[in-house]
Amino acid sequence: MGLSVQFAKCFPSGPLIEAGFELALGRFGLTVLFGPSGCGKTTVLRCLAGLERPDRGCIRAGDETWFHPDQKHPLPAERRGIGYVFQEPALFPHLSVAGNIAYGLRGWPAPARKARVEEMIRLMGLVEFAQRRPSEVSGGQKQRVALARALAPRPRLVLLDEPFAALDRVAAEALRHNLRQILQSLGVPAILVTHDPQEALALGDRMLLMAEGRIIRDGAPAELLSADGAAQEAQLGAVLRARVTGRMEGLLRLAVGRMELFAPDPGGSFHEAYACIRGEGVSLEQGPHGLLSQRNRIAATITGIEPLGALRRVRLDAGVSFEALITTWACADLALEPGQQVQALIKASAIQVIPIEA
C-alpha cells in the first residue's frame, strides 16, 4: 500500500506550496523533507496530517481518499492513522507521561493498552518518569514522550516536524542517535522535516528537496546534497565532498576539488566528509590583500549574480561550485560581474563538516 500525494495549498498573501510524491506505507523508510526555513515543509506535513486543507490536488493512501477537491470534507485527522510530532513536544499538561502515551489508545482493551504503554516507555527509556507530569521532565525526555505518544497507536505513517529543533545539542544528539533505530524496530515509515544537512544525511533513506514552496529533487540524501547545484537551488549553500588531508589544533585541513579549506574538526576518525558552506559565511575581495583572520582564501571566478531580497547571491567556481551572499551595496562597490576573478574568504567556523563513515 502506498501514499500518493499531489496537492497545492495557497495562503492569502503568502507563497503557493506544492507537493507531489509517492511513499510506500507498511514498512520502515525514513524520508527527509529538506529545505530552508519558510519554504513550506511544515505546510506539506500539516496537509498530510489533515490539519490543513489543500486547495487542489489529491491525497490517497491505498484505496482510501484523504483529500480530493470534490469531497465536501477531507478525511479528518483522527481517521488518517498518522502520528505527528511537533517542534515543541506539546504534551498534555494535565496527564502524566504514561497518560500522554496512552492518549491515542482509547478503545484498546485495557491489558493491551497497558502493555503497549509499558513497551513504549521501555523503548524510549522513560521507565523512571512514567508517573511524572510533563513539567517535571527535561526537554529531551518531553520530546521522547511526544514520540512515544505518536508511535503508540501503531500509526501508518509518522510525521516529524523538526523534532530536535527545540532541544539543546546534547539532548538532540541523543534522540537523533535513537530515532532511526526506534522507527526501524517498529517498522513505521516516517517523514522528517529538517533544514540541517547533517540530520538529513545521518537519518534519511530518501530526500525530498524543497525550495520556494516546491519539491525540486527526490533522491538519496548523499547524492542529492552533493549533486552540483542541488543544495544551492534549495538555498542551503554548497554541500561539497571533501578529503581530510590533515588535522591541527582542532581544525581539519580539507581538499575540496582543487581548493584547500580549514574547518572545525567535529571529532572522530574519518577520511572523507561533506563540507557545508553557507553563503552568509563567504565574503569577497578584489586585488592585493593583507593579513586577515580568515583561514580560507580561495581564488574563484564569478559565474553568476542573482538578486535575493536585499542581498545578491554570487555564484562562484573554484573547481567546485559554491556561493557568497553579500549586500547589494557591496556588490556595487566591488563592481562585481560574471567572469571576474575574486578572492573568496570563508571563515573556518562557517564550514560545517559532516563525516562520511567508511
Add this chain to the structure above:
Amino acid sequence: MDWEAIRLSLRLAVSSALLLAPLGILLAWPLAYGRFRGRILLEAISSIPLVLPPTVLGFYLIVALGPRSPLGMAWEQLTGSRLVFSFQGLLLAQVITNLPFFLQPLVASLGGVDRRLLEVASTLGSGRTGVYLRVALPLAWRGLLSGLILSFAHAMGEFGVVLMVGGNLPGKTRTASIALFDQVQSFDMAGANRTALLLLGFAIAVLACTAWLRSRERAWV
C-alpha cells in the same frame, strides 16, 4: 432573618448552576473554536443579559414564558400549572440571565488553550467531542470553575428579573434579595442589614475564590 427566602435563593442558585453547566459547556465550544458565519451573532445573543436592564429582560421573559406563549401553554398542558410566578419559571429565567456569567470565563479559558494540543489530540484519534472533553475542557478548568462560581453568585443575588418573572410569593419565588427589598419597604432596617450583610459576605467569598483561581499560574504542577 427570612431564612425561607435564603433557602430558596440557595436552591435556585444551585439548580440554575446545575442546568447551566451542561448548557454552557455545549455552547462554549462553538463560541471558542467555531468558524461559522453566525458565531458573532451567537456571541452577541448569549451576552445580551450582561447589558440589558433586568426589567427589560424580565419583561421579555414574561412574554416568552406567559400562559399565552407556546412555551407557557406547553408547560401548562404538561404539568397543569403555570410557568410564570413559579419556581420552575424562575429557574428558567435565571439560567438565561446567568448564561453569560458562566460562558465568558469559560470561553476565554478555552481560547487560551494551546491549539497544538488540540491538533495533537486529533492526530491521536480524538474527534471534535473527544478533543473538547478530554483536552480542551480539562485544560480550561479554571474558566469552568470561575464561570460556575460567578453564575452561582449572580443567581443568589439577582433581583430585577426575579421580581418581574417570579413576583414575590413567600416560599415560592421570594428570594433573599426580594426579602431585603421587602424589609426596607417595611422599615425593618435591622433585618435588612442582616440580609444585606449575608449577601455581601457571600459575594466577597465568591470573588476571593475566583481571584485565587486566576492567580494560580502553574495549574498543573
